Amino acid sequence: MKHSQRAALLTLLNREMLSMGSWCGETHIQKATFFLQDLLGVDSGFEFILYRHGPFSFDLRDELSSMQAEDLLELATRREGYGPTYLPTPFSERFLERFPKTTARYLEQIKFVAGELGDKAVAELERLATAFFILDRECIVEVKPRAQRLVELKPHISLPEARMACERVDSLIERARPLMLEKEE
Amino acid sequence: MTKIFHEIRDPIHVFIHLDWYEKKVLDSRPFQRLRNITQLALTYLLYPGATHKRFEHSLGVMELASRVFDVITKPANLTDEVRGLVPDLGNADALPYWKHVLRMAALCHDIGHLPFSHAAEEELLPKGWSHERLSRSLIESDEMRTIWKSMVPRLDAEDIVKLAVGARKAKDLQFSKWEAILSEIIVGDAFGVDRIDYLLRDSHHTGVAYGKFDHYRLIDELRILPSFEGSSEPALGINGGGIYSAEALALARYFMFSQVYYHPIRLIYDRHLMDFLSAWLAQGSLLAAGTFPIDIEGHLKTTDDEVNAAMRIAASDPHAPGHYAAHCIMRHCHYKVLYERDSQDAKVNSEPGAAIAKAAEIEFGKDAVRYSKPKVKDVATDFPVCGRDGRIQAAISASETLSKLQPTAMEYVFIDPQLKDRAKTWLDKYRDNILATAGEQEDQDHEA
Numbered sequence: 294m295k296h297s298q299r300a301a302l303l304t305l306l307n308r309e310m311l312s313m314g315s316w317c318g319e320t321h322i323q324k325a326t327f328f329l330q331d332l333l334g335v336d337s338g339f340e341f342i343l344y345r346h347g348p349f350s351f352d353l354r355d356e357l358s359s360m361q362a363e364d365l366l367e368l369a370t371r372r373e374g375y376g377p378t379y380l381p382t383p384f385s386e387r388f389l390e391r392f393p394k395t396t397a398r399y400l401e402q403i404k405f406v407a408g409e410l411g412d413k414a415v416a417e418l419e420r421l422a423t424a425f426f427i428l429d430r431e432c433i434v435e436v437k438p439r440a441q442r443l444v445e446l447k448p449h450i451s452l453p454e455a456r457m458a459c460e461r462v463d464s465l466i467e468r469a470r471p472l473m474l475e476k477e478e
Numbered sequence: 479m480t481k482i483f484h485e486i487r488d489p490i491h492v493f494i495h496l497d498w499y500e501k502k503v504l505d506s507r508p509f510q511r512l513r514n515i516t517q518l519a520l521t522y523l524l525y526p527g528a529t530h531k532r533f534e535h536s537l538g539v540m541e542l543a544s545r546v547f548d549v550i551t552k553p554a555n556l557t558d559e560v561r562g563l564v565p566d567l568g569n570a571d572a573l574p575y576w577k578h579v580l581r582m583a584a585l586c587h588d589i590g591h592l593p594f595s596h597a598a599e600e601e602l603l604p605k606g607w608s609h610e611r612l613s614r615s616l617i618e619s620d621e622m623r624t625i626w627k628s629m630v631p632r633l634d635a636e637d638i639v640k641l642a643v644g645a646r647k648a649k650d651l652q653f654s655k656w657e658a659i660l661s662e663i664i665v666g667d668a669f670g671v672d673r674i675d676y677l678l679r680d681s682h683h684t685g686v687a688y689g690k691f692d693h694y695r696l697i698d699e700l701r702i703l704p705s706f707e708g709s710s711e712p713a714l715g716i717n718g719g720g721i722y723s724a725e726a727l728a729l730a731r732y733f734m735f736s737q738v739y740y741h742p743i744r745l746i747y748d749r750h751l752m753d754f755l756s757a758w759l760a761q762g763s764l765l766a767a768g769t770f771p772i773d774i775e776g777h778l779k780t781t782d783d784e785v786n787a788a789m790r791i792a793a794s795d796p797h798a799p800g801h802y803a804a805h806c807i808m809r810h811c812h813y814k815v816l817y818e819r820d821s822q823d824a825k826v827n828s829e830p831g832a833a834i835a836k837a838a839e840i841e842f843g844k845d846a847v848r849y850s851k852p853k854v855k856d857v858a859t860d861f862p863v864c865g866r867d868g869r870i871q872a873a874i875s876a877s878e879t880l881s882k883l884q885p886t887a888m889e890y891v892f893i894d895p896q897l898k899d900r901a902k903t904w905l906d907k908y909r910d911n912i913l914a915t916a917g918e919q920e921d922q923d924h925e926a
Contacts, residue, residue, distance in 0.1 A: 297828035340649065358855070368881070376705075376872030391920060394922075415706075419710075
């Protein structure tokens with residue numbers, strides 16, 4: 294995917310997340326992009342590692358900075374809560390109009406992720422994304438050992454919370470199945 | 479009698495103190511090599527004073543890392559909430575160990591740098607390698623392990639690696655919250671001391687005053703804080719009283735990037751250097767063909783000195799590999815700016831510079847055109863601020879100045895000076911057409 298197509302993808306994701314009521318801070322975008330890429334197969338080329346609040350991509354952080362520099366996103370302050378929110382700029386919609394193919398190709402996947410995660414707060418996103426990360430990277434399929442591993446990696450998460458997160462992410466995966474894309478060469 | 483502590487005079491930090499083990503690192507071959515690696519590559523061709531080396535920068539980073547460690551671990555500067563988030567802070571016996579690790583990591587964080595601290599590592603190193611990976615290899619080498627093992631308590635090389643290169647570059651390693659904070663002290667985007675030292679030092683040596691700021695106040699106000707109110711993740715943040723010095727740091731960085739690091743003439747000298755190095759390495763006479771060596775002995779043998787000597791010979795020998803690039807550098811006849819990114823052009827084409835460079839290559843030939851798109855630098859305003867009432871705010875909520883700072887996208891197209899006038903006329907005529915045509919192709923299926 295070209296740099297500009299990736300920017301279009303994230304612009305669209307930002308718009309859809311906001312429309313579903315997301316706070317849309319960096320953490321929200323990080324986790325949504327993680328599911329979009331690693332669960333649904335949208336090949337945006339970001340590398341996620343386990344870091345702050347679960348799966349995190351430094352490349353994606355760089356991309357968000359580039360998009361600010363290119364007038365596609367802006368940071369808005371809020372008095373309360375997690376910190377700044379990413380908002381589209383007046384130019385964003387015009388930019389998206391130049392990418393009808395990219396938009397059409399990934400709109401369903403983006404809408405799915407926004408619909409599933411848009412109303413989630415950082416703590417829940419962290420639990421869900423880390424539960425999926427463990428399943429995907431460490432192939433721990435069973436809920437019980439996966440929940441234990443989640444607690445091991447994120448000690449501030451309780452075992453019941455971890456178990457619930459694993460069950461929820463399994464059900465999210467089932468709902469996502471019809472939308473999963475083949476890996477692009 | 480053997481001296482236990484050593485002190486070194488430094489233009490930025492006045493005195494830097496080292497213990498016996500740190501002196502051993504200082505005297506090691508990987509560290510001594512840094513005496514011959516310039517901090518700012520060929521920037522001295524624009525700013526003649528910029529001949530300082532990675533050697534003194536690394537000492538400065540160690541000094542500052544130590545100061546930050548002392549401030550953020552001071553019991554009076556810790557809240558119960560933070561103690562809860564980072565249980566390691568309660569282990570008083572372990573803190574001296576981690577301070578040693580941090581100082582050694584700071585000393586070693588740049589030992590993998592290529593000659594001229596060269597940024598174009600992707601082209602000049604085998605796939606998957608970077609200067610951070612080379613630093614890691616050196617820290618884990620037998621030569622350095624001998625020092626780590628001789629220490630009391632002995633230091634774990636992996637701990638040093640984590641703090642020296644950070645999670646971004648040590649993706650295979652798991653970082654605890656405590657280790658993440660400690661690595662942030664060195665390589666963090668907001669308050670990393672690598673950044674603090676290079677801004678102060680580069681400013682001093684280039685004579686560009688913009689890079690100076692009140693780092694004493696800044697460091698004194700640093701704290702471990704929750705990333706945001708109620709967050710389970712700690713981060714390096716600042717007390718409300720230090721917000722002005724944090725603003726000054728952000729502004730210093732902004733100015734140093736626009737005035738020094740991303741100065742177009744510096745960028746084109748970087749490109750000429752890369753052209754020379756690619757050609758020089760490809761001949762394989764000194765090094766493994768095509769790239770810089772990644773084995774430890776090969777790396778230790780390669781400094782600015784070897785490159786300078788080869789470049790001087792190549793500049794006066796028309797048949798030598800990389801002759802023209804060496805000539806451009808040695809004779810100061812660099813390529814000239816043909817096009818600079820314009821925000822209006824970027825509305826019709828995301829990378830207008832790339833589109834113009836491609837068209838110019840077709841018109842004037844590949845050798846006559848060079849394109850540079852330096853990485854967009856984050857303004858690094860993502861850190862927590864602790865207000866007078868103890869509430870945690872995001873930095874851009876706490877500071878109107880920080881909220882106004884925006885990262886900047888830059889692109890330059892350079893042209894052979896002999897073609898400059900012709901190329902300007904050509905560009906005036908075809909610019910709009912090139913941008914519009916290339917803009918329409920941006921949504922094509924595959925990368926060009």
